[in-house]
Amino acid sequence: MSSRRNFRVWRGDRAGGEFSNYAIEVDEGMVVLDAIHRIQAEQAADLAVRWNCKAGKCGSCSVEINGKPKLSCMTRMNSFAPDATISVQPLKAFPVIKDLVSDVSWNYEQNKKIPPFKPRARGADGKHRMLQRDVDRVQEFRKCIECYLCQNVCHILRDHDKKNSFVGPRFMIRLASLEMHPLDSADRLPAIKGEFGSGLCNITRCCTEVCPEHINITDNGIIPLKERVVDRFYDPLLWLACKFFSANRRS
Amino acid sequence: MADISEIQTIEHDVVVIGAGGAGLRAAIECSERGKNTGLVCKSLLGKAHTVMAEGGMAAALANVDHRDHWKVHFRDTMRGGKFLNQWRMAELHAQQAPDRTNELEEWGAVFDRTPNGLISQRNFGGHRYPRLAHVGDRTGLEMIRTLQDYGIHQGFQVHMECTALNLLQDGGRIAGVLAYWRESGRFVIFKAKAVILATGGGGKAWRVTSNSWEYTGDGLAMAYLAGAELMDMEFVQFHPTGMVWPPSVRGTLVTEGVRGDGGVLLNKNNERFMFNYIPERFADETADSEQEANRWLEGDRSARRPPELLTRDVVARAIVAEVQAGRGSPHGGVFLDIASRRPAEFIKKKLPSMYHQFKELAEVDITSQPMEVGPTVHYFMGGIRVDAETQSSTLPGLFACGECAAGLHGANRLGGNSLSDLLVFGRLAGLGAADYVDKLKSMPQIDSDQASQGIKQATDVLNRQTGKNPYLIHEDLQEMMSKQVGIVRQEEDLKQALKELERIHKDVAEVKAHGASQYNPGWHEALDLRNLMIVAEATARACLERQESRGAHTRLDYPGERDEGVSFNVIVRKSERGMEVCREQRSAPPAELERIAHLSIEALEAEVDQEARNA
Numbered sequence: 054m055s056s057r058r059n060f061r062v063w064r065g066d067r068a069g070g071e072f073s074n075y076a077i078e079v080d081e082g083m084v085v086l087d088a089i090h091r092i093q094a095e096q097a098a099d100l101a102v103r104w105n106c107k108a109g110k111c112g113s114c115s116v117e118i119n120g121k122p123k124l125s126c127m128t129r130m131n132s133f134a135p136d137a138t139i140s141v142q143p144l145k146a147f148p149v150i151k152d153l154v155s156d157v158s159w160n161y162e163q164n165k166k167i168p169p170f171k172p173r174a175r176g177a178d179g180k181h182r183m184l185q186r187d188v189d190r191v192q193e194f195r196k197c198i199e200c201y202l203c204q205n206v207c208h209i210l211r212d213h214d215k216k217n218s219f220v221g222p223r224f225m226i227r228l229a230s231l232e233m234h235p236l237d238s239a240d241r242l243p244a245i246k247g248e249f250g251s252g253l254c255n256i257t258r259c260c261t262e263v264c265p266e267h268i269n270i271t272d273n274g275i276i277p278l279k280e281r282v283v284d285r286f287y288d289p290l291l292w293l294a295c296k297f298f299s300a301n302r303r304s
Numbered sequence: 305m306a307d308i309s310e311i312q313t314i315e316h317d318v319v320v321i322g323a324g325g326a327g328l329r330a331a332i333e334c335s336e337r338g339k340n341t342g343l344v345c346k347s348l349l350g351k352a353h354t355v356m357a358e359g360g361m362a363a364a365l366a367n368v369d370h371r372d373h374w375k376v377h378f379r380d381t382m383r384g385g386k387f388l389n390q391w392r393m394a395e396l397h398a399q400q401a402p403d404r405t406n407e408l409e410e411w412g413a414v415f416d417r418t419p420n421g422l423i424s425q426r427n428f429g430g431h432r433y434p435r436l437a438h439v440g441d442r443t444g445l446e447m448i449r450t451l452q453d454y455g456i457h458q459g460f461q462v463h464m465e466c467t468a469l470n471l472l473q474d475g476g477r478i479a480g481v482l483a484y485w486r487e488s489g490r491f492v493i494f495k496a497k498a499v500i501l502a503t504g505g506g507g508k509a510w511r512v513t514s515n516s517w518e519y520t521g522d523g524l525a526m527a528y529l530a531g532a533e534l535m536d537m538e539f540v541q542f543h544p545t546g547m548v549w550p551p552s553v554r555g556t557l558v559t560e561g562v563r564g565d566g567g568v569l570l571n572k573n574n575e576r577f578m579f580n581y582i583p584e585r586f587a588d589e590t591a592d593s594e595q596e597a598n599r600w601l602e603g604d605r606s607a608r609r610p611p612e613l614l615t616r617d618v619v620a621r622a623i624v625a626e627v628q629a630g631r632g633s634p635h636g637g638v639f640l641d642i643a644s645r646r647p648a649e650f651i652k653k654k655l656p657s658m659y660h661q662f663k664e665l666a667e668v669d670i671t672s673q674p675m676e677v678g679p680t681v682h683y684f685m686g687g688i689r690v691d692a693e694t695q696s697s698t699l700p701g702l703f704a705c706g707e708c709a710a711g712l713h714g715a716n717r718l719g720g721n722s723l724s725d726l727l728v729f730g731r732l733a734g735l736g737a738a739d740y741v742d743k744l745k746s747m748p749q750i751d752s753d754q755a756s757q758g759i760k761q762a763t764d765v766l767n768r769q770t771g772k773n774p775y776l777i778h779e780d781l782q783e784m785m786s787k788q789v790g791i792v793r794q795e796e797d798l799k800q801a802l803k804e805l806e807r808i809h810k811d812v813a814e815v816k817a818h819g820a821s822q823y824n825p826g827w828h829e830a831l832d833l834r835n836l837m838i839v840a841e842a843t844a845r846a847c848l849e850r851q852e853s854r855g856a857h858t859r860l861d862y863p864g865e866r867d868e869g870v871s872f873n874v875i876v877r878k879s880e881r882g883m884e885v886c887r888e889q890r891s892a893p894p895a896e897l898e899r900i901a902h903l904s905i906e907a908l909e910a911e912v913d914q915e916a917r918n919a
Binding site: 082084087093098110127151179181182185198227234 | 349351352353356406409410414417419420422439442446456457464516517549551552556557656665773774775776817818819823824826
């Protein structure tokens, strides 16, 4: 059961580009990435697209399909009307390299700034012990496949281009996965408030909506981090206590 | 010839090619040993094929069943590999896997837990006890992300979206690697004292495969062309359970964890057919009735394991036999059912990505419907021949680890032994390369002729006026290999395969990539063809040479294992006359290891128990 379908695919590079039209045969069960591959094999051999696993596990094939950020390997062709033209373009929040491939290296730079995991000592028998209920929420964050769709829709990064002040939702949940790790003993809260910019997130939940792993980024990750920052830095009683004890130490 | 003085050169002590579990672990070890290390990856960091591993990593931690011990893990591995494994590698692997698992936890991995807070372990095919440390069915993601997030602070340099083309040599030893940047299409020479290959297998030579586009046998081909030996190339694992419908996802992996957690295989008559395919070697340790198999699932330790958890070679062949006998599912597979065995909540918790994958790609709800599955090319047991202790290949300065190295798995790999393989031998390769660099007396020099020749070969593909379409050549090769070098082989087909490879070779010689060199997938595809062709030919020739059926290698014209089959490995190397294949006699196994491998499970359990009492 194949049918002829129309595509508009953005072609170009840093210097600029435009949409090109392609019509191809689409078979039952195909996803948008299959269609892109068919265009490549039959009509545009040098059409650039990034992909790896084709099973929603690696997060390489992120693009914008009809304006919505998606994994192209998990977007089925039968989710569109049979006569609809499907437009595919690269992620908007990052610079384009070529065609559908964008330069996501900024994300790798952010990750490197995050202070690494620092485990507490092992038990007397040489083993670490953690209960499943205590790791459930960390495991939710660790499902992240680094597709950067959340980074792409974050207003702070996309519309306001505040890439120097906010690490974005992906790295807020990476920070949350470290801060809530039962074995971790490092303190990242000053950095979360400072250079990572937790205060900039205004909780519109756009990141949570596009997450292909259904991670509750805002409610389970970012908001608890914001609360921890508030408790530490804006709690008046704690603030007084700190003043008092540090004054004591000085004397 | 191109002038190489214009080419960017980057110098390292050690260059690691491939950034999956093995490559990352090797790079971490080299940095730890103070070596200036570069990690070259074909994709972005964190996207390598390890990310797709689902079920878990095997290690005799004995957290779930206290009877587990490295000796039992070793025995399981040897029996699963039909005794063709390199004995010492199987020993090192079983002994060191627990330390590597704990180390991963120390670096931040969050495995699923037992009720008392230890790393939980699940059942898997061929493993006597629950042995696989896991995170739901996304263990590979946990492993690669942990290594990545730990690794970026260890001081090695990561070169992303950079494809290695050729190994460079100086007087019979490694001098570096020629590569190209995908983004710019420009060439780069990595000058290095040692190179570690961690490039995975070559499943993309077949049409139905669980492998991603990266799996084009680059490391195998580069090593072969540089004069290193390949071994055991006839052993290509067909994973029994890949998706079969819809066509666009045919081959995508369905984790063995489904069966480990209770899933059963059914034919169209709703029969649990695996009871009819229990090999004699495993009969004593396998349940012979549904009743017993069900008791095992309920946790009865006196019950034997269900036949769905036999080794992958056995299960894959059984599925093919059922389909051929006309008892298959509508789309040419069989049914895998967990819906009637486990509650929906359990399935969603333990197999979340399977639930997701079937729901989104096949519109099947696995908590209420059976899956349709069939065999898919999954893993190369064979690869670059290495020394067990150092992972050194037969070419000085060249090391290999992970799937691209041969030896640990013999004729068939057990599920879960791959992830532990990556860490155990990734580390040993790092140590081996660091030692080699320490002992090196003089810095190897880059031979500009070798480099410029490699550049010319690569650019010819772009520069010729007209030529063949690389995508269509690749499809042609995949169709041919699926047909002639499939799960069941015979001489006639294999000889036909060699003939067809000659035909395809002529097309490859005329391949043309259109467009410029910047981020050009057509050019990349054209360059991959050389490697795929070498892998395909090596596999076909090794299959012809092994005249018996053992593990993953099934010959219709030579049924059953032959006694002499365990006495040799098939070696493939480059010669002046082309590809050369020979049998190499195996040395006698260490007496103690041979004793352990052949002990009955009862005797071994008693021995391990006694050891624990004495300790």
